[in-house]
Amino acid sequence: MFGSTILDAAIGIIFIYLLVSLVISAINELIAAMLKSRAKNLSQGIQALLQDPSQAGWVARLYQHPLIQSLSPPNSKPSYIPSRTFALALLDLIAPASTDGSRTLADLKAGMVNLPEPLQRTLTNLLDEAQHDVERLKTQIEIWFNNGMDRASGWYKRKTQWIQFFLGLSLVILLNIDSVHIGRALFAVNSPLRASLVESAKSFVAEPGGANKPIKDVVDAISTASLPIGWTEVPKRDQWLTIALGWLITALAVSLGAPFWFDLLNKFVNIRASGKAPEEEPKPPKEVPAPKEPGG
Structure with a gap:
């Protein structure tokens, strides 16, 4: 009870x-x-990821990319960016694809020269992880972005x-x-x-x-x-x-x-x-045989 x-x-x-x-x-x-807190938190996470202290450089350029702008109404920032969309937009800013949609390793390396040094080092490491393959680099950027967003989610939580x-x-x-x-x-x-x-x-x-x-x-x-x-x-x-x-x-x-x-x-x-297991029903007391009378 x-x-x-x-x-x-x-x-x-x-x-x-x-x-x-x-x-x-x-x-x-x-x-x-x-207060658009989620969008602000995402922006701060991307700022930390791109190591852009001013938000006026690569962060601003990234948010102005058509792929990112399509994720939110005009004059507002998205509260969520898919990792694939981020990777495609960033690569397009570093080295725009040619008319046939291709992007060579040489184009990418030439574009990375214009990046801030911390971001350049990060992408160089990701390129090494991708074994200097452009398609694999997209996957590495997605993983890098997801890890950064996990940290940003921790801040927000x-x-x-x-x-x-x-x-x-x-x-x-x-x-x-x-x-x-x-x-x-x-x-x-x-x-x-x-x-x-x-x-x-x-x-x-x-x-x-x-x-x-x-x-x-x-x-x-x-x-x-x-x-x-x-x-x-x-x-x-x-x-x-x-x-x-x-x-x-x-x-x-x-x-x-x-x-x-x-x-x-x-x-x-x-x-x-x-619930609890049903309790065992009480058994009736055993009958005790009456003692025999002497001489019986």
């Missing part, structure tokens, strides 16, 4: 963290779209986590989403909240969409779950420290992101669904 209570309480609080994380993710994506933490902290204070208070409510004896959240969590994970559910579904889930959040009364002076700790725990939890909490919730719901 106690183990079942712990599991159900864990499902309840994970479900709450998931819902809050989904709201924070939606707000973060809206801010990122308004770290920045996003900090943004999600501060967004989460703001939201949990505004809505008083206190993990300590929620935990107490979930661990209460015969808690109707615990049973309600478990059922809501089971329905939520069963629906399609995973951690990318529409915000309308998230809002509906929050409105029907009767969550123990919000400001119902002014806390007493000696309660503020515990409340602040609860806010901090919630903010740190939601900074882990919705995919983390969705996967964890799915595992816990599956564990609960698998």
Whole structure:
């Protein structure tokens, strides 16, 4: 019984963290779209890759190439560039192809002379890896680009986590989403909240969409779950420290992101669904033969 209570309480609080994380993710994506954060991060990644500190040289020329310009509306930068497109555009800037579409090794080496020295060294190493084959060089440039974009994605993810933490902290204070208070409510004896959240969590994970559910579904889930959040009364002076700790725990939890909490919730719901092995039915006590009477 106690183990079942712990599991159900864990499902309840994970479900709450998931819902809050989904709201924070939606707000973060809206801010990122308004500020064009992904496009800026990509541009910074390419700037680091081409080792162009000014962004006025080869980075600008690359973004002006027709292959790159076709990836976004006019007067805006793309938020994603395929590695093959990057390789073709860069090679075309270094050594434009002839009328028949071919590009010789001699043309390429002549064009590389005009590159900044750091970029020239990098491409010389890539050309050596490609065994001085132009077609293989395209593949090497793609690998180089993908590795650079992995690093840029790491930068973006770290920045996003900090943004999600501060967004989460703001939201949990505004809505008083206190993990300590929620935990107490979930661990209460015969808690109707615990049973309600478990059922809501089971329905939520069963629906399609995973951690990318529409915000309308998230809002509906929050409105029907009767969550123990919000400001119902002014806390007493000696309660503020515990409340602040609860806010901090919630903010740190939601900074882990919705995919983390969705996967964890799915595992816990599956564990609960698998259930315990049925207990063996008690056997009736063995009959003890009555003692024989003396002389019998």
